[in-house]
Amino acid sequence: xxxxxxxxxxxxxxxxxxxxxxxxxxxxxxxxxxxxxxxxxxxxxxxxxxxxxxxxxxxxxxxxxxxxxxxxxxxxxxxxxxxxxxxxxxxxxxxxxxxxxxxxxxxxxxxxxxxxxxxxxxxxxxxxxxxxxxxxxxxxxxxxxxxxxxxxxxxxxxxxxxxxxxxxxxxxxxxxxxxxxxxxxxxxxxxxxxxxxxxxxxxxxxxxxxxxxxxxxxxxxxxxxxxxxxxxxxxxxxxxxxxxxxxxxxxxxxxxxxxxxxxxxxxxxxxxxxxxxxxxxxxxxxxxxxxxxxxxxxxxxxxxxxxxxxxxxxxxxxxxxxxxxxxxxx
Ligand SMILES: [Zn+2]
Numbered sequence: 566x567x568x569x570x571x572x573x574x575x576x577x578x579x580x581x582x583x584x585x586x587x588x589x590x591x592x593x594x595x596x597x598x599x600x601x602x603x604x605x606x607x608x609x610x611x612x613x614x615x616x617x618x619x620x621x622x623x624x625x626x627x628x629x630x631x632x633x634x635x636x637x638x639x640x641x642x643x644x645x646x647x648x649x650x651x652x653x654x655x656x657x658x659x660x661x662x663x664x665x666x667x668x669x670x671x672x673x674x675x676x677x678x679x680x681x682x683x684x685x686x687x688x689x690x691x692x693x694x695x696x697x698x699x700x701x702x703x704x705x706x707x708x709x710x711x712x713x714x715x716x717x718x719x720x721x722x723x724x725x726x727x728x729x730x731x732x733x734x735x736x737x738x739x740x741x742x743x744x745x746x747x748x749x750x751x752x753x754x755x756x757x758x759x760x761x762x763x764x765x766x767x768x769x770x771x772x773x774x775x776x777x778x779x780x781x782x783x784x785x786x787x788x789x790x791x792x793x794x795x796x797x798x799x800x801x802x803x804x805x806x807x808x809x810x811x812x813x814x815x816x817x818x819x820x821x822x823x824x825x826x827x828x829x830x831x832x833x834x835x836x837x838x839x840x841x842x843x844x845x846x847x848x849x850x851x852x853x854x855x856x857x858x859x860x861x862x863x864x865x866x867x868x869x870x871x872x873x874x875x876x877x878x879x880x881x882x883x884x885x886x887x888x889x890x891x892x893x894x895x
Contacts, residue, residue, distance in 0.1 A: 570634040570890075571626070573619050574883025575669075576682060577602060577640045579656030582615060583875075584622035586633070587883035591693030594626035597879050608651075608660040615665070616672050635676040635895065637886030638669055639685035639878065646727040649679045676895040678886040682878060684721050684730055687714025688888070689881025690835055694873040699833040703825045704871065705732055705818065707838035710747060711755040715829060719888060733759070737820040757817035760793035760840055767796055767810050779804045793840050801843055815846060819853030826858045826866060837871030 571594070575584040585597040598621040600614055615638065623630055643652040649666025651657060670677040680688075687704040696702035696716070706712035713732025715722040722729040733755035734748055743752025744762070756762050768791065771784055780799045784791055800807035822834050836850065851868045858866075873880060889895045 571632055572634055572883035572886045573622055573636045574879035575619055575638045576878035576882050582618050583879050584618045585879050586622055586626035587880055591880055598622045598625055604657045604660055608663045612668050633675055635886040635890050637678045637882035639680045639682040639882040641682050644727050646679055646723050676890055678889040678895055680885045683712035684714040685881040685885050686877040688716055688721055688885050689873055689877035690871050691716040692884040695835045695869045695871050696833050701831040702833045703831045704835040707760055707840045709761050711759045735821055735824050737817055754821045763793045763814055764791050774806055778806045780807045815849035816853050819850050822854045823858040826862050830862045833867040835869050835871050841870040
């Protein structure tokens with residue numbers, strides 16, 4: 566039981582892929598190896614880059630392939646997790662129906678586990694990050710979109726059709742009047758709570774805002790360039806408009822948290838991504854969750870920020886391989 570395992574975690578994104586070997590404690594044995602994904606070069610080239618990234622990660626850990634216990638690989642959806650297939654994800658165009666799990670399994674002759682990248686990152690936080698003491702955890706990752714994942718007692722909720730834990734597409738506003746989401750629907754959490762949506766909502770407010778505002782001054786002085794980081798920074802300095810935006814964002818994210826509390830009643834809810842840094846923002850999400858959530862569980866639920874940053878992806882992917890192996894799923 567205590568024998569030392571070594572798990573490669575390969576996290577494939579639209580721009581780069583990252584891999585490192587992690588041990589049974591979830592510690593990476595090197596800094597991650599990063600290679601360009603270049604999906605436009607085609608899926609055969611993509612599969613070869615994945616194998617090369619794995620080889621380099623093993624070398625970086627000063628191990629040989631025979632010392633590797635299992636391999637985990639995670640990609641963004643759309644995907645068929647059970648079949649081990651990348652279907653046709655928008656950020657890996659023009660790939661289609663790529664048999665990623667079987668390809669890697671054959672290339673190395675090792676147990677290989679396939680997972681959704683957001684689920685894997687959530688598992689990373691659950692295993693060795695913010696949720697390491699929790700038995701059940703939900704995570705929202707706030708970036709270009711809102712990613713998410715649900716882990717219940719060491720079970721990663723993949724769903725029957727590989728769409729479990731797509732928390733960004735929970736509807737928190739009317740499908741008739743809500744903001745338009747990248748998925749084509751209106752009123753999704755992602756259209757309010759992602760870093761990109763926060764910037765978009767702020768631009769709209771700035772167009773009509775009449776009061777004095779440092780945010781407005783910044784916006785004009787920087788040729789209309791704006792980031793969520795700047796908005797959060799100015800909110801912390803007391804700018805009224807920026808504070809209003811941050812407050813609204815906390816409100817919408819809390820509605821998402823409340824829906825999850827009513828669905829799975831997790832021990833902990835974690836928010837990750839560049840906006841999840843200020844304690845005042847965390848406290849506000851907690852306050853709205855307490856106000857609008859089911860009275861009994863909201864008294865107990867812990868709301869925290871992620872700890873592993875972008876490392877959660879490859880750590881959790883290696884962790885998911887270890888988990889599947891321990892649970893006899895591979
Ligand atoms: Zn959506």
